[in-house]
Amino acid sequence: MNKITVLVVDDDPEIRDVIQIFLSNEGYHVLEAENGMQALEIFQTSPVQLIILDVMMPHMDGIRACLKIRETSKIPIIMLSAKEEDIDKITGLTTGADDYVTKPFSIMELVTRVKAQLRRQSYSVKEPEEDVISVGDLIIDKARHQVTVKGKKVSLTPLEFSILDLMASHRGYVFSVDKIYELVWKETASFSDNTVVVHIRNLREKIEENPREPQYVKTVWGVGYKIEK
CATH class of the missing domain: 1.10.10.10 (Winged helix-like DNA-binding domain superfamily/Winged helix DNA-binding domain)
Structure with a gap:
């Protein structure tokens, strides 16, 4: 059975490493990128089922990367940011992100949210009588x-x-x-x-x-x- 692939995008290698370790331990295949441009290149060439996307990055930030991804895909996206103000949260979700986690975060909370997004994505809902x-x-x-x-x-x-x-x-x-x-x-x-x-x-x-x-x-x-x- 093919593993679910998660793309982790953050310019901090230590954060990427921690997320990679915990997600790998949960059985996921993890790809990494250090900015939005690299993320788009990987997304266009590799099958990915979920993206963890930092907001503040060089070359292309997470907001612009999320907007580009949303032009062609509804893949689950979890945004990361060190800013806690509500306006930043609203900005992140307005781009089409599915969830938002502020730094510093509990790695287990992030793993839980990854599982929740993937479960929602694959959940087969019974259709009601009204189509x-x-x-x-x-x-x-x-x-x-x-x-x-x-x-x-x-x-x-x-x-x-x-x-x-x-x-x-x-x-x-x-x-x-x-x-x-x-x-x-x-x-x-x-x-x-x-x-x-x-x-x-x-x-x-x-x-x-x-x-x-x-x-x-x-x-x-x-x-x-x-x-x-």
């Missing part, structure tokens, strides 16, 4: 993994699509942030960050005419989010 879900002018075509608003196609990341699909398939149900994380990321919500909130914000920017007054993804203050019946 096409309509919520006003919002149309979700599950078979084609396609979303349109007023007839215009909207490009969503896999996680954004999964969040939208989850709520649209259970209209009227209020999902807490923790429940969304558990159902979409397939992992217990044990990390104190705002990853789900950022994804909801990005989703609204793409599907709502006015994200500040959302028509589709509603906030139930103090509880969570829902799509109304």
Whole structure:
């Protein structure tokens, strides 16, 4: 059986070495790059199932590399950064990253998130009875993994699509942030960050005419989010 290949991109060789050791011990095949340009070259020539991508690197940083990868692929990407400000987290996830880890990080936490992303990627979800879900002018075509608003196609990341699909398939149900994380990321919500909130914000920017007054993804203050019946 072929091993899952993870591409680790960081200009710090010590960080790459530590990640490589722990991922190899978990049975993964690890490729390494020290900047975004090298990462793109490896990605274009080698089969890779997940990328761990540092933000701050010479020649080409992680943000630009992530944007280039997202032009052709929906591969899971976990961003690394030494900056903890929320704006950096939002910037990283807006590029299409699936998760975000700040430095210094627990290597076991990173391994856990790698497993969660790969599990989500390979998870076979039972299709609900509705193959096409309509919520006003919002149309979700599950078979084609396609979303349109007023007839215009909207490009969503896999996680954004999964969040939208989850709520649209259970209209009227209020999902807490923790429940969304558990159902979409397939992992217990044990990390104190705002990853789900950022994804909801990005989703609204793409599907709502006015994200500040959302028509589709509603906030139930103090509880969570829902799509109304």
